[in-house]
Amino acid sequence: MSQLQQYVDSQVATISPFKVKSQELLEQAKAKEVTDDTTAKEAVAIRKLITSHRSEVKNARLAITRNFDSVKSQFIDAEKDVLAPAEEALKNISQKILAYQEEQERLAREEEARVDAICAKFATNAKSLRSQKACDERGAELKQAFAELPEADQNHAEIKLAFTKAINELLTRKDELTTAERDEAEAAKLAAQRKREQEIAEAEAAKAAKAQQPTVKSGIKTKTVFTVVNPELVPRSLCEPSDKLIREAIANGLREIPGVEIREEKSF
Structure with a gap:
């Protein structure tokens, strides 16, 4: 011992x-x-x-x-x-990890904005087109814009999806304008083919989005904090009753307060 x-x-x-x-x-x-x-x-x-x-x-x-x-x-x-x-x-390594993570998020936001801007160029209101010629002209514009993109952007899942959807909408519109020239079975066959093409593009986009998720497990947690800068502007529904004020009111003789039960208790 x-x-x-x-x-x-x-x-x-x-x-x-x-x-x-x-x-x-x-x-x-x-x-x-x-x-x-x-x-x-x-x-x-x-x-x-x-x-x-x-x-x-x-x-x-x-x-x-x-x-x-x-x-x-x-x-x-x-x-x-x-x-x-x-x-x-x-502290040192945490700051470095946080700085890296923030930089990656900034780059991701910039890339997202760039891709969105490219996809916006393919936006087409096919329903507003009234002729085969108008559909063909718009289709030519889209194909030209897509061809002018760098190869990496042409293979980008979201950009490819936006282009494919726009072309399919034009083709669908052309089908609507030429239903008399095609029988129902052929139209259904073409629609199914376009649907498969779009599903493939959507799958590629989903796969690419998943692959772009951060792979570094940094342990960083995000939480929301707040600071009351002007208590007078805070809605009354977000304010709490004050135990101190209630005790003072009772000490001064008040015996009925809405929402407060006042009773006498005995203890040592």
Whole structure:
């Protein structure tokens, strides 16, 4: 057994005798029946003995444990000193990870805006076109715009999807304008083919979007915080009742407050 444990055991032994007194007080409390003023006074006297005993035991314990406060402080200070470089390292690497993550998000926003601008060029209101010629002219414009894009953009899933949808809408419109020239079966066959082409483009877009998700698990968490800059402008529905103001009102004699139950309670 270590010397420290031996010391602890010896100090605990100095407190143990107090349990005898605690047991005696318990027996007195259980035996006392409060039936009249006399026995009530006797019960109050027992209660005072109990509270006094509690304070005596606490003081005895503090007389021992206060000796360890300075020792505990030394260990805490040593822990802080040992971890200081690690804490600085954590802060340093966290800042770098956060900066990288923010830069990646900025680049992603710029790329998204660039792609959206390209896709917007293919937007077409095919329903507004009234002739085969108008559909063909618009189709030629779209194909020319797509052909002028860099190869990487032509293979970009979202851009390819926008172009494919626009061309399909024009073809569908042409079908609507030439239904007399095509039978129902052929129109359905062409529609199914275009649907398959669009589904493929949509699948590629979804796959590309998933692949663009950040792959670095940085451990960064985002939370929403707020600061009240003008309490007077905060809606009343977002304000809380004030316990302090309610207590002051009751202390000043107020006994009925909407939404507040006021009652009398007895306790020691």
